[in-house]
Amino acid sequence: MILAKLRLxxxxxxxxxxxxxxxxxxxxxxxxxxxxxRIFIIGNLFAVFALSWNxxxxxxxxxxxxxxxxxxxxxxxxxxxxxxxxxxxxxxxxLAGLMCGISGFLLGYPCLRVRGVYLALMTWAFxxxxxxxxxxxxxxxxxxxxxxxxxGLSSSYTINYYASFVLLALVMFLTIAIVNSRLGLIxxxxxxxxxxxxxxxxxxSRYKVMIFALSGLIAGVAGAFxxxxxxxxxPELLAVDMSILVIIMVIIGGLGSTFGPVxxxxxxxxxxxxxxxxxxxxxxxxxxxxxAVLFLRPQGLLPWSPPIRxxxxx
Amino acid sequence: MTMALLEVKDLSKRxxxxxxxxxxxxxxxxxxxxxxxxxxxxxxxxxFNLLTGFLxxxxxxxxxxxxxxxxxxxxxxxxxxxxxxxxxxASFPGMTVFENVKVATFGKTGGLDSDRKxxxxxxxxxxxECETLFPGQLPHGYLKxxxxxxxxxxxxxxxxxxxxxxxxxxxEIKGLTNVIKNLQARGITLVVIEHVLRELMGFANRVIVxxxxxKLAEGHPEAIVRxxxxxxxxxxxxxxxxx
Amino acid sequence: xxxFIFGLTLSLMYGLIAAGFAxxxxxxxxxxxxxxxxxxxxxxxxxxxxxxxxxIPALFVSIFIVGILAWLIHRILLYPxxxxxxxxxxxxxxxxxxxxxxxxxxxxxDYKYIPPMFExxxxxxxxxxxxxxxxxxxxAIFTLSLLWFYLNRTKRGLGIRALIQQSEAAQLAGxxxxxxxxxxxxxxxxxxxxxxxxxxxxxSLSPHIWLDATLLxxxxxxxGGLGSIGGALLxxxxxxxxxxxxxxxxxxxxxxxxxxxVAIMIIVLLVRPHGFFGKKEEA
Numbered sequence: 131m132i133l134a135k136l137r138l139x140x141x142x143x144x145x146x147x148x149x150x151x152x153x154x155x156x157x158x159x160x161x162x163x164x165x166x167x168r169i170f171i172i173g174n175l176f177a178v179f180a181l182s183w184n185x186x187x188x189x190x191x192x193x194x195x196x197x198x199x200x201x202x203x204x205x206x207x208x209x210x211x212x213x214x215x216x217x218x219x220x221x222x223x224x225l226a227g228l229m230c231g232i233s234g235f236l237l238g239y240p241c242l243r244v245r246g247v248y249l250a251l252m253t254w255a256f257x258x259x260x261x262x263x264x265x266x267x268x269x270x271x272x273x274x275x276x277x278x279x280x281x282g283l284s285s286s287y288t289i290n291y292y293a294s295f296v297l298l299a300l301v302m303f304l305t306i307a308i309v310n311s312r313l314g315l316i317x318x319x320x321x322x323x324x325x326x327x328x329x330x331x332x333x334x335s336r337y338k339v340m341i342f343a344l345s346g347l348i349a350g351v352a353g354a355f356x357x358x359x360x361x362x363x364x365p366e367l368l369a370v371d372m373s374i375l376v377i378i379m380v381i382i383g384g385l386g387s388t389f390g391p392v393x394x395x396x397x398x399x400x401x402x403x404x405x406x407x408x409x410x411x412x413x414x415x416x417x418x419x420x421x422a423v424l425f426l427r428p429q430g431l432l433p434w435s436p437p438i439r440x441x442x443x444x
Numbered sequence: 445m446t447m448a449l450l451e452v453k454d455l456s457k458r459x460x461x462x463x464x465x466x467x468x469x470x471x472x473x474x475x476x477x478x479x480x481x482x483x484x485x486x487x488x489x490x491x492f493n494l495l496t497g498f499l500x501x502x503x504x505x506x507x508x509x510x511x512x513x514x515x516x517x518x519x520x521x522x523x524x525x526x527x528x529x530x531x532x533x534a535s536f537p538g539m540t541v542f543e544n545v546k547v548a549t550f551g552k553t554g555g556l557d558s559d560r561k562x563x564x565x566x567x568x569x570x571x572x573e574c575e576t577l578f579p580g581q582l583p584h585g586y587l588k589x590x591x592x593x594x595x596x597x598x599x600x601x602x603x604x605x606x607x608x609x610x611x612x613x614x615x616e617i618k619g620l621t622n623v624i625k626n627l628q629a630r631g632i633t634l635v636v637i638e639h640v641l642r643e644l645m646g647f648a649n650r651v652i653v654x655x656x657x658x659k660l661a662e663g664h665p666e667a668i669v670r671x672x673x674x675x676x677x678x679x680x681x682x683x684x685x686x687x
Numbered sequence: 688x689x690x691f692i693f694g695l696t697l698s699l700m701y702g703l704i705a706a707g708f709a710x711x712x713x714x715x716x717x718x719x720x721x722x723x724x725x726x727x728x729x730x731x732x733x734x735x736x737x738x739x740x741x742x743i744p745a746l747f748v749s750i751f752i753v754g755i756l757a758w759l760i761h762r763i764l765l766y767p768x769x770x771x772x773x774x775x776x777x778x779x780x781x782x783x784x785x786x787x788x789x790x791x792x793x794x795x796x797d798y799k800y801i802p803p804m805f806e807x808x809x810x811x812x813x814x815x816x817x818x819x820x821x822x823x824x825x826x827a828i829f830t831l832s833l834l835w836f837y838l839n840r841t842k843r844g845l846g847i848r849a850l851i852q853q854s855e856a857a858q859l860a861g862x863x864x865x866x867x868x869x870x871x872x873x874x875x876x877x878x879x880x881x882x883x884x885x886x887x888x889x890x891s892l893s894p895h896i897w898l899d900a901t902l903l904x905x906x907x908x909x910x911g912g913l914g915s916i917g918g919a920l921l922x923x924x925x926x927x928x929x930x931x932x933x934x935x936x937x938x939x940x941x942x943x944x945x946x947x948x949v950a951i952m953i954i955v956l957l958v959r960p961h962g963f964f965g966k967k968e969e970a
Binding site for chain 2: 312315316318319321322323325326327328329330331332333334
């Protein structure tokens with residue numbers, strides 16, 4: 131009862147959103163220190179990453195267990211473009227995103243042939259191959275040490291912040307626009323019942339691959355941005371930890387909504403930074419929160435998340 | 445002699461050692477209602493699957509409106525003007541009734557016309573009050589109507605209905621029959637797979653009987669009913685008690 | 688020649704792991720990504736206890752402890768979530784990472800040395816093989832035979848096989864899936880722990896081997912087919928030989944180990960999604 135009321139208030143109250151917006155826009159002004167801004171920047175970027183996963187999984191039903199491939203891949207691509215080809219960071223980020231989009235397009239095709247758990251397995255494998263390459267060609271990729279000594283986007287935290295905020299806003303608008311459009315209806319139908327969608331004339335494979343590519347592109351941009359902000363990257367960005375992390379973010383926040391993944395991303399980012407003292411047990415905390423959410427409120431923590439659940443067997 | 449809307453020649457499909465469909469040939473003329481009947485396992489749904497590209501054909505040719513559509517893919521059938529329903533009701537559970545139908549309009553109609561077409565189709569089957577509900581909230585009979593609304597939204601010329609009456613009450617069946625006759629009046633051609641023979645025989649122009657994948661007989665309902673081979677195929681089942 | 692011997696022993700050792708995983712998967716469709724964790728913990732507990740209890744008792748202690756852990760994880764988390772396989776994967780993965788983190792915290796990330804149970808080596812056909820490898824292989828054969836015996840000749844085993852093949856019919860016949868599933872989880876974990884203590888001394892121990900082990904098991908099951916233990920074993924032979932060959936032929940091929948499993952898995956997934964001996968259709 132209370133929950134339903136809360137839902138109504140939040141959804142129908144633009145004031146809440148305006149306040150939220152105001153808070154976010156003015157972060158650099160009221161932040162107590164640079165560290166705080168940094169958390170928000172990372173939060174923004176992870177939110178974009180989460181939205182990319184949400185777009186793929188929440189709307190076409192294709193489970194990606196290896197999204198770190200795009201995030202980390204985008205990071206490496208952009209860094210290498212900048213370091214060895216002297217391409218400026220903004221352009222490098224853009225190109226990295228493009229490259230990830232194209233990879234998403236190419237990888238999307240083999241992924242059409244597998245479903246459910248098998249798809250999860252297959253996508254799990256992608257980042258591993260990339261890691262293998264990173265380790266083998268250590269000279270270029272820097273092995274476990276990673277790469278550093280390349281340009282950042284800007285030395286000013288404020289600029290970085292607004293850039294990341296704009297990115298997040300853009301991706302959120304994009305997501306909302308897609309979901310409420312014809313395209314949104316089409317991909318939701320694919321998620322709900324692929325065979326039926328096919329039989330009403332929807333070219334399912336084309337859309338699946340399209341969204342796979344788009345999701346990869348967005349994740350790639352987020353990863354590239356992240357790389358240029360941190361000024362150093364390691365293969366950790368490609369690890370299964372990263373893939374699982376984005377899944378956890380979205381599940382906690384609520385799969386299928388637009389604000390859910392953003393909320394989840396920020397929650398994880400805050401936990402990440404304020405648990406510094408128990409930093410080695412981060413995943414344990416995430417796992418606990420994840421389990422709590424799954425058992426108590428599977429649709430995610432946000433009050434107005436739509437009723438999307440993972441496909442049930444039986 | 446009007447050209448047939450649909451010509452099927454020597455359609456065949458086997459699954460390993462089992463011959464599901466064996467050199468089935470028939471014609472459907474524009475504006476007809478064809479009944480496709482036969483005992484369970486005779487291959488009727490398989491024929492539908494083959495016609496619409498859900499299954500690959502081992503052999504055979506399918507010509508629709510003069511075009512060879514033998515190699516068609518499922519999502520292309522709609523733009524050609526063919527739509528098929530499934531035996532078990534299918535729907536998009538995460539979308540409202542209105543959205544369920546609207547998706548189906550994307551194959552042919554675009555932009556603003558979509559909404560208009562969607563409303564039209566929903567009204568034709570009488571689901572106006574349920575537009576904002578989800579399929580999970582609808583009773584079975586209504587889900588069947590949703591199937592039909594979706595079918596209509598694709599502006600089909602040829603409608604392939606797979607057991608539309610299954611699970612419906614007597615009055616619902618009568619209602620659906622009226623809708624079907626209505627569709628024929630609007631120029632849509634139909635092929636209907638059914639087991640509720642009494643009803644089917646009432647509105648079908650011609651009936652094709654399948655058994656063990658082969659075409660057993662073809663003709664007007666009255667003739668089919670008296671055909672010895674058909675009676676034998678249904679062994680022990682008299683057609684007028686088959687409902 | 689070395690390749691042959693090493694490949695053979697490796698397949699046996701891997702076979703043990705895969706059999707355990709295939710068993711769990713076949714009976715309940717639960718993709719327990721913690722499987723690699725059982726493997727990893729098997730060795731770590733052995734490391735902790737072998738000085739206290741002696742080598743062989745420590746082996747049994749580790750197996751026992753890991754079994755209990757698996758039982759707990761399945762009972763509390765995975766069994767209740769069994770209707771949503773993707774969720775199971777996510778949760779077990781998160782848990783596995785969490786546990787690995789814990790182990791890192793306690794032991795550090797450096798490669799630890801585990802003393803083999805059997806010291807020394809022997810020459811066979813010109814290849815130098817350590818006793819550890821040899822005995823690992825033999826113990827693998829012994830255990831697998833034991834497993835075969837259990838599955839095919841005992842009442843319980845029959846129940847397990849029935850559940851794998853026809854879940855609903857088996858339940859109708861009075862077989863309790865929950866009971867079986869938990870039992871199988873234990874057995875699987877035992878196999879993992881056992882093979883861990885046998886195999887790890889040959890290589891080296893660090894927290895992240897859980898990933899390798901899990902990946903390996905997956906590859907085995909995917910190639911061999913869901914629900915088929917024999918298939919998984921055969922798959923392991925192929926994979927083991929592939930890995931041995933690669934590491935012998937390519938310098939620093941160690942990094943490519945994972946890539947090899949992964950590549951094989953992907954190819955099979957594309958060409959024959961149900962594996963070569965898969966019995967059931969995936970939903």
